Each structure stands twice: as structure tokens, then as C-alpha cells.
Amino acid sequence: MTSAPGPGAGKPSDSSPPVGSRSLVPPGPTLSLASHRGPQHTVVAVDGPIDYHSAPQLLGHLTTTEIQNVPLLILDLTRVDFCDSSALGAFVDIHRRRAAAGHRFALIGIQAEVRRILELTRLASVLPLHDTAEDVLSED
Amino acid sequence: MLSVQDVRIDLSAFGLSEVARCTAHLRTSVARVPSQDTAAQAIADFFYDSLVDGRAGRACAAVGVFLDGPREAATAAERPRRHMFLAGFRGPCARSPGAEGAGPTDVPALSPDTFEKAPSVYRLVERLRVTAEDVNGAVPPVRDVDVVHLPGSQVDRLEELLPGQDVRSTLVFGGTLAPGERFAVVLFSRVALSAEVATLFRTVTGSTRLALLSAGHPSPTVEADAARSVLESMEQLVDQRAGHLQTVVAQLRSATTELRRSQKELERREHELREEAAIVELLQEVGSLLAAELDLDALVQHAVDAATRLAGAAFGAFFYNVLGETGESYLLYVISGVNRSAFDKFPMPRNTRVFEQTFRGLSVVRSDDITQDPRYGHNAPHHGMPEGHLPVRSYLAVPVMSRGTVLGGFFFGHPERGIFKERHERLITGVAAQTAVALQNAQTYRQEREAATELQRHLLPTLPRVDGVASTWRYLPAARDRGAGGDWVDLIPLPDGEVALVVGDVMGKGVRAAAVMGQIRTACRAYAQLGLAPADVLEQLSVLVDDIAPGSIATCVYAVLDTHRDRLRAAVAGHLPPARRDQEGTVTFMDEQVGPPLGVGRHRYTEQEVPLPPGARLLLYTDGLVERRGRPIDDGLRQLRELLAGPVGEIEADCDSWLDALAGGQHDDDIALLYLHRPEDVSHQVVTVVRDYAPVSSAVPDARDLVADVMRQWGLRHLANDMMLIADEMVANAVRHARTPLRVELRRAGERIVLEVTDSSPEEPRLIVSQPGEFGHRGIFLIDAIATRWGTRWIDGGKVVWAEIKTS
Numbered sequence: 001m002t003s004a005p006g007p008g009a010g011k012p013s014d015s016s017p018p019v020g021s022r023s024l025v026p027p028g029p030t031l032s033l034a035s036h037r038g039p040q041h042t043v044v045a046v047d048g049p050i051d052y053h054s055a056p057q058l059l060g061h062l063t064t065t066e067i068q069n070v071p072l073l074i075l076d077l078t079r080v081d082f083c084d085s086s087a088l089g090a091f092v093d094i095h096r097r098r099a100a101a102g103h104r105f106a107l108i109g110i111q112a113e114v115r116r117i118l119e120l121t122r123l124a125s126v127l128p129l130h131d132t133a134e135d136v137l138s139e140d
Numbered sequence: 141m142l143s144v145q146d147v148r149i150d151l152s153a154f155g156l157s158e159v160a161r162c163t164a165h166l167r168t169s170v171a172r173v174p175s176q177d178t179a180a181q182a183i184a185d186f187f188y189d190s191l192v193d194g195r196a197g198r199a200c201a202a203v204g205v206f207l208d209g210p211r212e213a214a215t216a217a218e219r220p221r222r223h224m225f226l227a228g229f230r231g232p233c234a235r236s237p238g239a240e241g242a243g244p245t246d247v248p249a250l251s252p253d254t255f256e257k258a259p260s261v262y263r264l265v266e267r268l269r270v271t272a273e274d275v276n277g278a279v280p281p282v283r284d285v286d287v288v289h290l291p292g293s294q295v296d297r298l299e300e301l302l303p304g305q306d307v308r309s310t311l312v313f314g315g316t317l318a319p320g321e322r323f324a325v326v327l328f329s330r331v332a333l334s335a336e337v338a339t340l341f342r343t344v345t346g347s348t349r350l351a352l353l354s355a356g357h358p359s360p361t362v363e364a365d366a367a368r369s370v371l372e373s374m375e376q377l378v379d380q381r382a383g384h385l386q387t388v389v390a391q392l393r394s395a396t397t398e399l400r401r402s403q404k405e406l407e408r409r410e411h412e413l414r415e416e417a418a419i420v421e422l423l424q425e426v427g428s429l430l431a432a433e434l435d436l437d438a439l440v441q442h443a444v445d446a447a448t449r450l451a452g453a454a455f456g457a458f459f460y461n462v463l464g465e466t467g468e469s470y471l472l473y474v475i476s477g478v479n480r481s482a483f484d485k486f487p488m489p490r491n492t493r494v495f496e497q498t499f500r501g502l503s504v505v506r507s508d509d510i511t512q513d514p515r516y517g518h519n520a521p522h523h524g525m526p527e528g529h530l531p532v533r534s535y536l537a538v539p540v541m542s543r544g545t546v547l548g549g550f551f552f553g554h555p556e557r558g559i560f561k562e563r564h565e566r567l568i569t570g571v572a573a574q575t576a577v578a579l580q581n582a583q584t585y586r587q588e589r590e591a592a593t594e595l596q597r598h599l600l601p602t603l604p605r606v607d608g609v610a611s612t613w614r615y616l617p618a619a620r621d622r623g624a625g626g627d628w629v630d631l632i633p634l635p636d637g638e639v640a641l642v643v644g645d646v647m648g649k650g651v652r653a654a655a656v657m658g659q660i661r662t663a664c665r666a667y668a669q670l671g672l673a674p675a676d677v678l679e680q681l682s683v684l685v686d687d688i689a690p691g692s693i694a695t696c697v698y699a700v701l702d703t704h705r706d707r708l709r710a711a712v713a714g715h716l717p718p719a720r721r722d723q724e725g726t727v728t729f730m731d732e733q734v735g736p737p738l739g740v741g742r743h744r745y746t747e748q749e750v751p752l753p754p755g756a757r758l759l760l761y762t763d764g765l766v767e768r769r770g771r772p773i774d775d776g777l778r779q780l781r782e783l784l785a786g787p788v789g790e791i792e793a794d795c796d797s798w799l800d801a802l803a804g805g806q807h808d809d810d811i812a813l814l815y816l817h818r819p820e821d822v823s824h825q826v827v828t829v830v831r832d833y834a835p836v837s838s839a840v841p842d843a844r845d846l847v848a849d850v851m852r853q854w855g856l857r858h859l860a861n862d863m864m865l866i867a868d869e870m871v872a873n874a875v876r877h878a879r880t881p882l883r884v885e886l887r888r889a890g891e892r893i894v895l896e897v898t899d900s901s902p903e904e905p906r907l908i909v910s911q912p913g914e915f916g917h918r919g920i921f922l923i924d925a926i927a928t929r930w931g932t933r934w935i936d937g938g939k940v941v942w943a944e945i946k947t948s
Contacts, residue, residue: 051844052872053837056487063527082844084868085918093485113861120925121918 031057041072043133047079050087059090063097071103074133078109083117091127104128106136147190151199152331156381159340163347163370165190170351176317179355180205180227183325183348188230193331201305202231206314206324207352224322231328232305287313287345289338308332313345318362323352343377346370415563422450423570430578436462437879437901439582440474443575444550448476450567451536452559453552455482459489459499460540460548460579470834472879478530484876486526488837492519494535501539501546506565508558510535534559538568542576550575603631606639608703608754609816610889612791614799616764616811616934626653626694627762627812628661632668637703640668643715643760643814644696656689660738664698674698674711675745678735682713685739694738697760706753706818711745713738716763716777719784723755727784729777757791758816759784764809765802776802789929790892791817793944796933819890827854829886835875835899843871843884847895850886856893856947862926863895866943869919870897873941877901880938891947892928900938 031054032047044067050058067073073094077083091107098105106128110118118124130136147165149158169186170179184203191199205228290310307328314324325348350366426446430439440458448456455477462472471488474480489495493515497505507513510532517524525532532553540548550568552560603611613629626646633639642664646657663684667677677698685692697718699710710718710730714737717729733746752758759780766776783798795815803811829850833839847867851860867884874882878899885896923930923943930943 049841049844051868052840052875054841056485056837059485059528060487060526061521064521065527068527082864082868084840084865084872085922086872088918090485116861117865117922121921 030054033058033061035067037070038137040070041074041137042067042070043074043076045076045079049082050077050080050090051082051084052086055086055090058087059093062090062094068097068101068103072106072136073098073103074106074108074136076109076133077107077111077114080109081111081113083114085121088117088121088123092123095127106130108132108136147186148192148196149190150194151191151329151333151337152194154333154337154340156340156378159343159347159377160374162190162344163350163374166344166347166351167354170355173355176207176352176355177227179352180207180323182228182355183351184228184230187325187327191327191329197330199329199331200230201307201328201330202229202326203328204229204231204326206322206326207317208322224324286315287311287338287341289333289335289341306330311338311341313341313348315345315349317349317352323349340377343370343373346373419563419567419570422567423574426450426571427574430574431581436579436582437474439578440472440548440575441476443571443578444474444476447550447568447571447575448552450571451552451564452554453477453534453536454554455530456550456552457483458540458548458550458575461546470836472835482530486529490519495537498537498539498549498551499546501541501544501549504539504565504569505535505537506560506562507535508560509533531555533557536560536564536568538565538572540572540576540579542580547576547579604633606631606633606703608637608818609639609701610791610819611814611816612795613815614795614811614813616799616803616807626657627764627810628657629760629812629814630661630664631814632665634668634671634700639701639703641699641701641758641760641814641816642668642697643718643762643812644694645715645762645810645812646692646694648692652689656685656692656694659688660685660694660696664696673747674700674709675747678711678713678738678745679743682736682738682740683742686741689739692739696738699758699760701752701758701816703818706751707749708752708758709747709749711735711747713743713745716761716766719759719761719780720750720752721757721759721784721788722751723753725785725788727781729781752818754818754820756818757784757788760814762810762812764807764811765799765813767809768803768806769808790887790889790894790944791815792887792894792896793892793929793931793942796931796940796942797929799933800931817889827888831884833871833882833884835879835882837872837875839875839882840868840872843867846884847886854888854893859893859945859947862945863893866895866923866926866945867897869923870895870941870943873897873919874899878938888947892944893947894942894944896940896942898935898938898940 030048031050034045034047036043036045044062046058048054061067062073062075075091075094095105108130109132110129115124118127118129147161149161149165151158166183166186169182173179173182184205188198188200188203193199204226206224207227208224288311290312305328307330309329309332311327311329311333312324314322317323325345346366347370350363350370353363353366426443429442429446440460444456444458447458455475457473457475459471459473462470473483473488475483489499491499494505494510494513497503497515505513510516511524513535530553533556534552534554536550536552538550539546540550550572552568554560603613611631613631615627615629626648628642628644630642631639632642642661644657644660644664646653646660648656660681664677664681667680672680678696681694681696681698685694694713695715696713697710697715698713699708699718701708708720712718712730712734714734717731717734719727719729721727728750730748730750733748735745736743761780763773766780767773768776779802780798783801788794795813799811799813829846831843831846833842844864844867847863848860851857851863856863863886867886871882871884874897878901880900883896883898885894885898887894887896926945927943928945930941933940933942
């Protein structure tokens with residue numbers, strides 16, 4: 001289990017000095033992400049709403065070389081009760097990238113509100129939606 | 141055999157070989173001459189005929205050869221004295237060589253006595269430091285020759301002596317022939333001679349001496365000595381010349397190197413200067429461009445475009461700080477060289493080791509390859525550029541500072557290494573300085589403009605809330621004319637459940653119309669507070685207009701709504717009639733009792749009274765709404781009636797859709813509206829929640845939270861998800877595209893909820909023009925799928941995007 005950038009990730013580490021009042025830069029976003037690594041797959045569990053504010057953070061995390069090279073990436077949205085069009089854009093982007101690189105991608109734990117938005121935008125049939133990680137892994 | 145006459149020795153290019161040739165030919169010229177006197181003439185002839193200037197003309201204007209005359213008897217008291225005489229001569233008054241009677245007789249002998257009277261030639265000879273007396277008995281060594289060179293015509297009476305000969309140099313040389321016997325040669329040269337040539341003539345002097353000695357019956361010993369000394373002198377000269385030549389060659393070589401070096405230096409300086417000039421020119425260009433720009437958004441875009449071009453970067457970004465209306469500071473950015481969407485998916489940069497240099501204003505960072513920089517790649521989570529970032533090797537970042545405060549920062553990237561040179565750094569530092577000044581100008585200007593807008597806002601009413609009445613108003617300046625207009629509306633609460641409603645229009649434009657409008661409005665409020673009836677108010681106003689602004693004309697509707705009796709009394713002074721819609725949707729114009737406009741003298745106005753019960757609506761408006769070039773006013777009124785009779789909803793949304801249909805942003809005149817709705821029950825009261833946000837991405841979750849809270853308070857949990865999604869997409873859109881402070885307003889009116897997002901960007905709402913595939917495209921799709929109706933409207937200095945949903 002690796003602790004990926006969570007609420008504290010935006011905070012300065014030892015290599016980056018604290019954000020001073022003179023600095024132009026605002027504090028970072030606050031999406032909570034946790035990765036669980038299997039032999040051939042990685043499950044990234046997201047906690048919090050994915051929106052215009054947090055989608056860049058999610059994209060940043062999912063496009064690190066380490067995660068990009070995983071053959072199967074499962075995005076667990078069990079604790080995501082809200083998605084907006086920026087979230088959808090991020091899902092589609094990751095889906096395309098992984099498909100282009102010959103890697104698999106799956107979304108699990110879709111909540112009712114998220115499913116409604118996916119259906120409204122006709123993306124429910126485009127994105128690889130599954131119920132659980134076991135469902136995805138049993139496809140192998 | 142070559143005759144002496146054919147010999148040509150160039151005096152203008154006199155060198156070693158010329159000296160040698162002189163020696164040889166002097167010997168030849170005196171061969172077989174019987175005496176020294178004859179030899180003297182032959183020598184004069186030789187120099188006169190053989191020395192030529194650069195153009196093969198005679199080099200000498202005159203040549204004289206002097207010898208010591210025979211020893212004269214002297215008194216015992218005196219030392220023996222000898223006189224020099226002119227033994228050979230060629231020149232303007234020359235005797236021809238070998239002519240009979242040639243002799244020294246016509247020339248006075250040179251002696252101390254005659255010195256004062258002697259022609260200047262003799263004085264020249266006197267200047268030779270060779271004296272016969274000093275040498276006694278022995279053969280004088282060769283050093284006893286002397287050469288006197290007078291550059292220019294520094295000879296007394298020379299012009300008299302040799303008129304029109306243009307003598308440039310005078311050369312006198314001579315020496316001793318035998319103990320006590322001197323000789324001297326004077327050359328008047330038309331060729332300007334250098335000191336160097338004069339030195340060469342020392343050897344020529346030796347040759348002349350040898351030639352004189354070989355004439356007649358020379359003593360073999362003396363002749364041999366003379367020959368040896370000529371040879372020695374020649375050798376010396378050759379050595380000297382060789383040494384000199386070497387020096388010259390060495391000097392030349394180093395001069396060539398020096399020249400080449402200074403040539404390079406010159407080229408470098410010239411290049412530098414040209415670069416410098418180009419930099420100054422470019423900076424001036426950018427500076428004047430930036431200085432002329434007071435609009436902040438346009439300014440930063442200009443700045444980053446110019447800077448990216450000057451840096452030769454593949455792309456550039458400018459991050460800058462903006463103060464929000466509530467005083468908070470937030471970071472915005474503009475991009476040049478690539479589409480903004482290339483950076484949409486990345487979070488805002490943080491104070492990484494690389495970035496903090498710029499964000500904290502510590503220093504300029506210029507790198508040929510930033511990925512090799514020791515500061516690169518230390519910060520989680522990406523440790524360098526995030527995946528999908530445009531490739532950057534060459535990197536240049538320059539902070540924009542003013543008085544110690546970081547206003548912003550320029551960032552430039554290029555996929556190749558070593559693109560940014562010192563020149564680029566200097567250029568961008570210059571642009572940064574200019575941007576700092578321009579940013580401050582723009583911010584000052586913006587503050588001033590905001591103050592002016594604020595003033596205008598104060599002039600127009602914030603309508604007070606009145607029980608039993610939902611109201612709103614609009615004021616739209618003419619689409620093509622930004623001058624202040626004379627339109628106004630007002631709503632004045634009165635005692636006993638009454639409310640006064642006013643709409644008016646002062647003819648004309650500009651400050652005068654606005655000032656008259658202000659006075660009428662103030663007076664009108666005062667009359668209203670006095671409790672005057674509508675007809676009385678208009679009568680008083682008419683007198684007032686005559687008084688304060690003679691010649692001005694204004695139209696006006698003054699109405700009083702009695703919310704207890706549900707009745708409306710109105711008087712009209714030359715204005716378009718109020719439009720009333722009853723509960724059933726029937727529309728009537730109150731056009732039965734229209735009096736003359738204000739400002740044409742005292743007039744007794746007539747009132748009309750109509751019912752206005754709950755469920756009814758009333759619209760007061762100015763002519764800009766229905767009157768338009770190319771459309772008769774009756775058509776406009778008919779269209780307005782149809783709209784009012786159609787389906788109606790929340791009053792704000794109604795206003796917007798009617799304005800859209802009637803004016804559509806094409807109105808020639810100002811438009812003012814006052815719109816009332818008498819809700820049927822208390823639950824129809826309008827409840828409004830307003831919140832301001834900075835245009836940063838965190839405004840999106842904040843606005844969503846606000847909507848969730850409000851919907852819960854209103855007991856509309858079942859609509860919370862829909863409203864949150866609408867708020868999310870609308871705020872995200874404003875943050876993404878407008879990038880100005882934004883306001884979220886949530887209103888509940890009966891069965892309808894309206895959400896509005898207002899920004900102050902003059903740009904067209906991008907919501908409608910989003911490209912398929914962009915997030916915004918799906919965003920608008922979602923809003924369209926969920927909202928009952930939605931739209932956009934322009935307001936002064938910005939726009940509103942709104943969406944309405946029904947609660948049942």
C-alpha cells in the first residue's frame with residue numbers, strides 16, 4: 001500500500017519551502033487517493049468528489065509512469081458520490097491513453113449519482129464499468 | 141650601352157636598388173671626363189635627367205653641384221680661406237652640359253663675407269656640417285658626408301629662385317674629396333621626400349664622392365678608399381634595410397593579426413550594438429503595446445504573446461496574481477504558443493524547487509536543459525514534469541516584480557536544448573519590467589473603473605423588498621453607444637402597504653441627460669414620500685423640469701400599487717403605456733389616459749385605476765424595448781403583448797427571455813424595465829442567496845456545497861443533486877473561460893429555482909461555442925439535460941449564465 005498524494009500532498013515537503021505570503025502559489029487540491037498493488041494490476045481508490053477542481057490531481061496521479069505501466073488499472077469509485085464533466089473527461093482520457101498503450105482500465109463501485117451522469121452523457125456504454133475488482137480480475 | 145639620358149630612377153619610390161643604380165650610373169656618367177669640374181656638371185646632369193617622379197616626369201626642378209675653389213692667398217693674420225663655387229648646374233636657367241664658358245664666374249663665391257648676400261642655395265650648402273678646415277692631411281672617413289633634408293619649401297626666396305617649380309623637398313648632401321676639399325650637391329625636388337630617403341642619400345653621397353674622385357687623375361689609393369667606403373656604406377645600408385625590413389615584416393605581421401583581431405572585435409561590437417538596438421526597439425514596441433493596454437486580461441495576453449515571441453520559445457505562460465473584490469488574492473495564468481487546453485488537466489504549479497525561484501521572485505532561471513538542473517525533479521508526486529506535459533528542455537523563467545512584491549512570472553519552454561541565450565534573458569527581463577508597470581497601470585485603471593461602475597450602480601436603484609410583491613428591473617445601455625442614458629426606473633415603498641412604481645426617460649444622451657434624470661428621480665422620490673397622488677406627482681415634475689432644465693423633455697409613468705386593495709393607480713406623461721397581465725394571462729396596455737411629456741408647462745394629468753390582484757403581473761418599460769430601427773413601434777408592442785401573454789415563470793428568467801426576443805443585443809436606445817409579479821401566496825416570495833467567488837478551481841466544490849446547504853434549508857433535498865451538478869458545471873465554465881471574479885445567485889420563486897453565475901468577462905459565453913470533446917461540451921449537455929430552461933444575458937461589464945428548474 002503506497003500513500004499517494006492525499007490531502008497533505010499539496011503541502012510542501014522538505015524539498016519545497018513553505019508557501020509564503022509573498023508567493024503566488026495557492027495550496028494544492030484535496031482529493032484522497034490510495035493505491036493497492038496486485039501482481040498484474042493496481043487498484044486506485046478515490047475518496048471525494050471528482051470535479052473541475054480535483055480532476056487534474058487524479059489525472060496527475062494516474063499518469064505517473066509507474067501507474068501508466070501497470071497492465072490493468074482499476075479505479076475504485078465506491079467513495080465518490082459526485083462527478084462532473086471534468087471527471088468524465090478525465091475517465092475518457094485515461095481510457096484512451098491506456099487503450100492506446102495496450103493496457104486495460106476499469107471503473108468499479110459506481111454510485112447512483114455518478115451512474116446517472118454517465119448515463120446522461122451516454123458514457124456508461126463507452127467506459128469499462130464493473131461492479132467489483134473481482135469481476136474485473138475474473139475476466140482474465 | 142645604356143646612355144645616361146635613358147636611365148630612369150624613380151625618386152618617389154627611392155629604395156635600396158635605386159641607391160645601387162645611382163652608384164653604378166654615377167660612375168658611368170663620369171667615365172672619361174677630364175676634370176672634377178666636368179665631372180661636377182656630369183653629376184648635375186645625371187641627377188637632373190635620371191631622377192624622375194612617379195609619372196616619369198623630371199623629379200628635380202634644379203640640381204647644383206658645388207666644389208671648393210682654389211686656395212686663396214690670405215693675410216698672415218687669417219687662416220687660409222677657400223670658397224665653394226657652383227661647378228655644375230641644371231635647372232630653369234641652366235647652362236647645358238659641357239657648354240663653353242661654363243664656369244663659376246656668374247655665381248658669387250661662398251664666404252663668410254658674402255654670406256649675408258649669398259643666394260639661399262649657398263646657405264643651404266653652409267648647413268652641411270662638413271668643413272674642409274677640420275680635416276687635415278688625411279683622407280676623410282666616409283662618415284664625413286652629410287645630408288640635409290628640408291621637407292616642403294623651407295628655403296628662403298625659393299619661389300624667387302625657381303619660380304613656378306613647385307618644389308616640395310630640398311636635399312643637400314656633400315662631403316670631403318681630399319683634405320680641405322669639399323663638395324656638395326643640392327637637389328630641389330618636386331617629389332616630397334621622406335627622412336628615410338634622406339638617409340639613403342648618405343650612400344648616394346658616397347657614390348657621388350667616388351664619381352668625383354674617379355674623374356681627372358685620381359689617386360688609386362684615394363679612389364680605392366672611396367670605393368671601399370661606398371661599398372661599406374652600401375653593405376651597412378643593406379644590413380640596415382634588411383633589419384628594417386624584418387622589423388617591418390614583423391610589425392606588418394602583428395599589425396595584420398591586430399587588424400584581424402580588431403576586425404573581429406569590431407564585428408562583435410557591431411553585432412552587439414545591433415542586438416542592443418534590436419532589443420531596445422523590441423522592448424519599446426512591447427512597452428508601448430503594453431502601456432496602451434488597460435484591460436488586464438488583454439494586457440497579460442499581449443505580454444505573454446510578445447514575450448514568447450521574443451524568447452523564441454515553443455510556448456510560454458504568464459502566471460499572475462489578482463486581487464478579488466473581497467480582497468483575497470488568487471493566481472491566474474495565460475498561455476501563448478499552444479492551446480490553453482494543453483494545460484487544462486494539470487493542477488496549478490506549486491512552489492517546487494524550480495518554480496519557487498520565480499514564484500518567490502528570487503531569481504531568473506535560465507537553463508539549457510532543465511531536466512539536468514540540480515533543482516529539477518525533487519518534488520512529489522511527479523518528480524519533474526507530469527505525464528502528458530509538453531516536452532521542455534530549454535527553460536527560462538523570469539519573475540515580474542514591483543517594489544519587492546511578486547506580481548507574476550513568465551515561464552518559457554522549448555523541446556530542444558540550449559535555445560534560450562543571455563540575449564533572451566535580457567529581453568524577457570525588460571519585458572518583465574514593462575509588464576510590471578503595465579500591470580500596475582491596469583490595476584489602477586481597473587480600480588478606477590470599478591469605482592465609476594459602483595457610482596453608476598448607486599445611481600440606479602437596488603429595489604427594496606416589498607411584501608406581497610416580487611419585482612426586478614433591468615437597465616441595458618444602447619448596444620452601440622456606451623454613453624450614459626436618461627432612462628430610469630424606481631420602486632418606492634410607501635406607508636400602508638402601498639408602493640410607488642416609476643419608469644421614465646429623459647430625452648437626450650450623456651451627462652446632461654443623466655444629471656436631469658437624477659434630479660427628476662430625487663424629486664419624484666420626495667413627492668412620493670409626501671404621499672402625492674400620481675397625477676399630482678407628474679404635474680409637479682413637469683413644473684420642475686421646466687425650472688431646472690428648460691428645453692428638456694422627459695416622459696414618465698408614475699403608479700401607486702395598493703397591495704391591500706390590489707389596485708393600481710397610474711398617471712402617464714407621454715410615456716409608453718404600462719402592460720398588465722391578469723391571472724388568466726390576458727394582457728392590456730394602460731393607454732387610455734396619456735398626458736403630455738414633462739417639461740412642456742404645467743399640466744393637469746389624469747389617472748387610470750386598474751385591479752392588480754395576486755397572480756397578476758405588471759411591466760413598465762422605456763421605448764428602447766420595443767422601438768428599433770427597421771421595426772415600427774407598433775410591431776414591437778404587438779410582439780411584447782404576445783410574449784407577456786405566453787408562458788411566464790420566474791421573473792428574472794422572464795425578463796431575460798423577453799429582452800432576448802425583443803432586443804437581442806441589437807437595441808439602438810437604452811432599455812429600462814421594471815417588472816412586478818403579485819405572488820398568489822407567501823411561498824411565492826422570492827428568496828435569494830448570493831455568494832462571490834474567486835475564479836479558481838476550488839470555487840467549484842465551494843459553490844456545490846453552498847447549493848447543497850441551501851437546497852436542504854429550502855426542504856428541496858430531492859433537487860439538490862440536480863442543482864449541484866448545474867452549479868458545478870456553470871461555475872467550472874466561468875472559472876475556465878471568464879477568469880474574473882464570479883457571483884453565484886440562487887433564487888426560489890414559488891415552484892421555480894433559478895441559479896445564476898455572473899462573471900465580468902466581456903467575452904461571449906463559451907458555454908455555447910464549446911467544441912465537441914471539450915469538458916465544456918459535456919458540461920452544457922448536462923445542464924441542458926437537467927434544467928427546465930437556461931440561457932445567458934449580458935450585463936454591464938460582464939454576463940450572466942442562468943438555469944431554472946421546477947420544484948414539482
